Amino acid sequence: MTSASRRIAGDRLLQTMSILVLTLSLVALTALLYDVWSDGWRRLDWQFLTSMPSGRAHLAGIYPALLGSLYVLLVTAGLALPLGIGAAVYLEEYGGGGRLARLIEINIANLAGVPSIIYGLLGLGIFVRVFGWGPSVLSGGATLGLLALPVVILSTREALRTVPMSAREGSYALGATKWQTIWHQVLPGALPGILTGLILAMSRAIGETAPLITIGALAYIDFTPSGVMSPFTVLPIQIYNWISKPQAAFAENAAAGIIVLLVLLLSMNAVAIVLRDRFQKARA
Amino acid sequence: MTRQTQRWVEWLIERALLLCAAGSVLITAGIIGALAFETVSFFREVPITEFLFGTVWTPLFYDAQFGVLPLVGGTILVSVIAMAVAMPAGLLSAIYLSEYAPPRVRRVVKPVMEILAGVPTIVFGYFALLFVTPLLQRVLPDLALFNALSPGLVMGIMILPLVSSLSEDALHAVPTGLREGAYALGATRMQAALRVVVPAAFSGISASFILAMSRAIGETMIVAIAAGQQPRLTANPLQPVETMTAYIVQVSMGDMPTGSIGYRTIFAVGTLLFLMTFVLNLISDWLRRRFREQYA
Numbered sequence: 001m002t003s004a005s006r007r008i009a010g011d012r013l014l015q016t017m018s019i020l021v022l023t024l025s026l027v028a029l030t031a032l033l034y035d036v037w038s039d040g041w042r043r044l045d046w047q048f049l050t051s052m053p054s055g056r057a058h059l060a061g062i063y064p065a066l067l068g069s070l071y072v073l074l075v076t077a078g079l080a081l082p083l084g085i086g087a088a089v090y091l092e093e094y095g096g097g098g099r100l101a102r103l104i105e106i107n108i109a110n111l112a113g114v115p116s117i118i119y120g121l122l123g124l125g126i127f128v129r130v131f132g133w134g135p136s137v138l139s140g141g142a143t144l145g146l147l148a149l150p151v152v153i154l155s156t157r158e159a160l161r162t163v164p165m166s167a168r169e170g171s172y173a174l175g176a177t178k179w180q181t182i183w184h185q186v187l188p189g190a191l192p193g194i195l196t197g198l199i200l201a202m203s204r205a206i207g208e209t210a211p212l213i214t215i216g217a218l219a220y221i222d223f224t225p226s227g228v229m230s231p232f233t234v235l236p237i238q239i240y241n242w243i244s245k246p247q248a249a250f251a252e253n254a255a256a257g258i259i260v261l262l263v264l265l266l267s268m269n270a271v272a273i274v275l276r277d278r279f280q281k282a283r284a
Numbered sequence: 285m286t287r288q289t290q291r292w293v294e295w296l297i298e299r300a301l302l303l304c305a306a307g308s309v310l311i312t313a314g315i316i317g318a319l320a321f322e323t324v325s326f327f328r329e330v331p332i333t334e335f336l337f338g339t340v341w342t343p344l345f346y347d348a349q350f351g352v353l354p355l356v357g358g359t360i361l362v363s364v365i366a367m368a369v370a371m372p373a374g375l376l377s378a379i380y381l382s383e384y385a386p387p388r389v390r391r392v393v394k395p396v397m398e399i400l401a402g403v404p405t406i407v408f409g410y411f412a413l414l415f416v417t418p419l420l421q422r423v424l425p426d427l428a429l430f431n432a433l434s435p436g437l438v439m440g441i442m443i444l445p446l447v448s449s450l451s452e453d454a455l456h457a458v459p460t461g462l463r464e465g466a467y468a469l470g471a472t473r474m475q476a477a478l479r480v481v482v483p484a485a486f487s488g489i490s491a492s493f494i495l496a497m498s499r500a501i502g503e504t505m506i507v508a509i510a511a512g513q514q515p516r517l518t519a520n521p522l523q524p525v526e527t528m529t530a531y532i533v534q535v536s537m538g539d540m541p542t543g544s545i546g547y548r549t550i551f552a553v554g555t556l557l558f559l560m561t562f563v564l565n566l567i568s569d570w571l572r573r574r575f576r577e578q579y580a
Contacts (some may be wrong), residue, residue, distance in 0.1 A: 011474040018380030021373045026396055028441050035415045036407065086304030094298055095305070104305050107312055113495070113565040114558065115502025117529050118315060120536075121554045125318030129542065146311050155310070177290060180298045207404025210529065214536045214550075236406045236505075243410055243509055252413055259405050265402065275402035 040255025048256055052222045057249035062257055065219045065238035069206055071225050072234055075141020076205050084152030090159040093182055112150040119147045120214025128215050137217035138228040143211050148201040155197025159190040196272045203268040209236035235261050290498055322551035341515040345551045354515035356526035362436045363500035369440025370496055374447025382455035383477045401445040409509030412438040430512030430524035439506050443496045454488025455481055457579050491571035498564035504529035528557045
């Protein structure tokens with residue numbers, strides 16, 4: 001083999017290996033989706049969505065878990081949305097590279113790398129014990145709210161940065177104050193980007209399991225949560241509960257629960273993508 | 285509104301926004317406070333040397349022993365398996381996406397990676413226990429139902445998108461001039477990629493590896509489902525192990541009275557986990573900043 005053809009063969013080899021790796025990850029994803037679907041689709045019906053959990057697999061359903069997920073998500077969004085946007089507006093529009101702003105920035109970057117189960121220990125130590133909220137919807141939602149906060153802050157700052165300087169300058173030229181400029185020009189301009197980030201953060205929160213187990217969310221609940229102080233379970237914990245049972249019938253339930261979870265996530269992501277597209281078109 | 289009140293309102297709003305931003309510092313303080321409080325009580329009862337160097341972890345038994353090494357060993361074993369998948373595969377896919385791939389292929393691969401990154405970990409756990417383990421058992425008859433291998437491999441697939449996208453960013457940041465120089469000297473794309481671009485992006489790529497390692501160590505549900513709950517100090521990936529995160533889940537699923545030593549163990553283990561991931565994140569951040577300075 002000449003050296004030139006050997007070099008070309010090497011080039012081909014690297015390319016082939018890369019394509020092989022990418023194909024394998026595609027195969028893994030397909031296998032995962034197929035496995036879950038083929039295990040669980042038979043259990044998917046109205047009864048499954050609207051029933052309480054039960055010791056008998058074919059009677060069990062995810063109704064309380066679905067409602068629990070929804071309640072927790074509302075608390076999570078209620079905390080992460082105002083705090084996250086407020087923090088992002090401060091850092092992007094006011095902070096101005098001061099010492100305090102830099103400290104806060106480093107802190108947020110570090111928080112984004114903390115494992116989610118550590119947030120669970122935070123929720124257990126502070127919300128459940130010190131505040132005395134118990135293993136309630138409020139504790140769970142607040143824990144996930146803190147977990148989602150760095151994501152919301154980072155994506156909101158990203159969105160604020162896309163609003164052109166000229167929009168701010170025009171507003172100042174007309175005599176608007178800083179806050180009037182932010183409220184009437186910057187925030188509306190960044191709104192689709194902010195919403196996209198928020199939805200993505202929520203879609204991550206809805207799949208979180210470990211921190212809610214850590215704060216003591218119950219695995220078996222045969223009532224729907226009555227308010228923010230009520231004990232609760234969420235869809236991923238219900239799924240975990242079914243996976244840990246040895247009988248195959250419960251594994252079927254778990255698979256069906258996963259399908260519901262994935263459909264929820266997919267629809268949330270679809271909304272985010274539509275928003276992003278609109279946003280890009282409006283800018284173009 | 286008079287000018288005076290308007291100025292006052294502006295001032296008030298700025299303070300309120302500052303409070304929101306400063307709230308994030310409170311979260312860090314809360315994490316450290318919650319962990320430290322119970323951990324200090326834990327170390328009043330258990331000597332720190334026994335915790336760090338003991339090789340038996342039986343905190344819930346009558347004859348309780350608090351050596352954390354089996355949990356650390358289990359965590360590292362699973363993470364190393366995950367990294368053995370995610371590092372080569374992630375780097376290869378990054379090289380391909382940055383140096384080879386036509387736009388058409390990128391348009392297919394990118395969403396697949398994004399979907400993989402968005403799948404909840406509980407789903408990967410189900411996949412590891414009920415699909416990958418039975419599949420592997422056909423080839424490896426010695427493989428236990430709960431083992432380190434299967435969750436390790438699945439975790440590798442889970443962190444692959446992270447390695448791939450961060451490494452790709454690093455490769456992209458390498459100036460085109462370096463590539464063109466290599467091509468001018470007669471290098472093939474492979475030679476340019478492996479001998480010029482990858483070495484030039486080395487610190488950025490290692491930053492992505494270390495961040496992935498930190499993610500693997502903190503990952504919980506895959507191992508809680510598929511790796512088992514038997515703390516054991518072993519390098520054999522075919523046996524059940526227990527990771528630090530899986531231990532925290534195991535205790536939380538039971539009924540642990542507040543203030544008991546068992547309750548405190550999860551905070552002690554959590555503190556160790558927090559410190560490990562924190563150090564890794566710092567190193568990764570330092571490498572990334574060094575890399576950015578190189579080409580700024």
